[in-house]
Amino acid sequence: MLDDRKLAVLRAIVEDYVSTNEPVGSKALAERHNLKVSPATVRNDMAALEEEGYITQPHTSAGRVPTDKGYRLFVDRLSQVKPLSAAERRAIETFLVGAVDLDDVVTRTVRLLAQLTRQVAVVQYPTLTRSTVRHVELVPLSDRRVMLVLITNTGRVEQRVIELPEAVEDTRIAHMRAVLNACLDGCGLSTVPELVADLPERLPLEDRPVVATILSVLLETLVERHDEKIVFAGAANLAGADFSVGLRDVLEALEEQVVLMRLLGETSTDTPSALTVRIGSENPYLRGTSVVATGYGSGDNQLARLGVLGPTRMDYPVTMGAVRAVARYVSQILAAS
Amino acid sequence: MLDDRKLAVLRAIVEDYVSTNEPVGSKALAERHNLKVSPATVRNDMAALEEEGYITQPHTSAGRVPTDKGYRLFVDRLSQVKPLSAAERRAIETFLVGAVDLDDVVTRTVRLLAQLTRQVAVVQYPTLTRSTVRHVELVPLSDRRVMLVLITNTGRVEQRVIELPEAVEDTRIAHMRAVLNACLDGCGLSTVPELVADLPERLPLEDRPVVATILSVLLETLVERHDEKIVFAGAANLAGADFSVGLRDVLEALEEQVVLMRLLGETSTDTPSALTVRIGSENPYLRGTSVVATGYGSGDNQLARLGVLGPTRMDYPVTMGAVRAVARYVSQILAAS
DNA sequence: CTTGGCACTCGGGAACACAGAGTGCTAGAC
């Protein structure tokens, strides 16, 4: 049904349309790519491609434009992920090296990705659920208040101020801290609830109300941050592009954590580092935009996802290359720290 | 030069133009506001106002539009800050109550302000410089790494991983922690450098290299965060509005911390809670936009600034009311926690 | 000083024509 030449025509249409943003006609196409056939032949192929739903024309007697289905075929079979140039690789390294903490890593990453792709970049903070406890700290603020600080192996720090039911001396706090750390150090966050379940019973009676208060806040912290924070950058890149959906809708979606989360999608469990590409209407949450995303994190332990969001008419090979490269680099950085 | 009626005309022009977004003519103006004079009289006044530079006409034979100077006069002398409705006040309270930590307070505040004003809201994190040290924590991660956690009275937490020059036992770390806290607890952040200056000399010789490493990181932390983090929300509200400057420029400015910082401006030292209004070209960093900002923080201790950014054509009384109200509420919240 | 009248100006929309790009179709060439 679709012979090699027709596929070549489709590829040429996608490439031309992406670079020019104008419907591409048979004549220009036959000229620019040396297809060695006449425009008339190209027209016949185009008619076939349109019949199959890979391209469409905005109006009668205008050039052709790829459909979502056309982009899909292009991404799946007609293109290769384009690796970054040496200069770009160097830029990534110099940009990411020197990040002082997790916040900084994420901020730098999202900006880097936005700049590299000239799209909107989205980065999810490493999730707590797969992290482990590195340390639990109780800091006395006054005799009835302590600050709980939870430090994970990803460098993430969560803190909460806790109002205690009674005045507690610093030495007792120190003891509780030791007990907590003995119990939790190095354990996965998801196992924390069961690990602390019987903790009050193993303590002197007098400590139980205080510990119970602390534990309830600790558990709450884990639950609240279960779906993780997401940041974006490069909104300015939306200014030029045009979406079938309104610019306003896109901006609103970007500020909605929940929508962003869904846009990034799930990491496939078998091949976590695979690139996910959702094109236009394939994306149920924000149609008219495409998302290129992937998981990142050290080694097999995929922590979170990052990606970019842009118009359906985007340079997929380049974008995919950038997303993949950035994901790898930031994974390295995280593993090292 | 400008009698009362001319001022009334200017006020009417600003109000009409803000609500309709169309140049306002003499006839409609004489009708809608009961000025009790004829359109011809209004025209004479308009001519005078234009002569003085308060209004201008986009083209010959179009209505008049306020200039930056006109808005300035309106804000300074012709309008009163509009207090929020009871419903809005309740909305603020329910929205801000329940914030779990400083991050949460800031995030909620910026969203609230964006929603309330239908503009872009900008909130600066409370600055460290005027804060005081509540606690310094050293958490051993391994025998050659510790995490430094700095907690301030504003609830802010800074953390850094420190590579030690030699292996150090936990008990020694604990001792250093005690020394640090004894030295710094409750002190202003700006005084930290001098307070720790002679600290190594007061310690046993063997501890000095380690302490020096820790202190250098501590000082670095203070310096790096000297100019503070800024967040924004409500970019979607830009979609409708039109600026004389391009939408792209505004979005770029929003992602540049430095530019944002300048936009928010300095808190005047004598009246820190005063509203700052910068209109159009008065704003050197992003012309064509207006900024309404104010300081916030508990009591006399102004911590940081917040405000909104929007088109010059904005409803100043309402916006100013919202900014002032939110600043007060968030100050309360911060003081209470 | 205010008002009504009046001529003038200019922007924006409607109607219209036209050039150009692109198409589909058909008949002929390889």
Add this chain to the structure above:
DNA sequence: GTCTAGCACTCTGTGTTCCCGAGTGCCAAG
């Protein structure tokens, strides 16, 4: 059978013209 060339057709986008109306500035009268 597949490709090619030619041709008539169909659009969109642009430029032109025209006209309406809102709004103005000015002037003379109240």
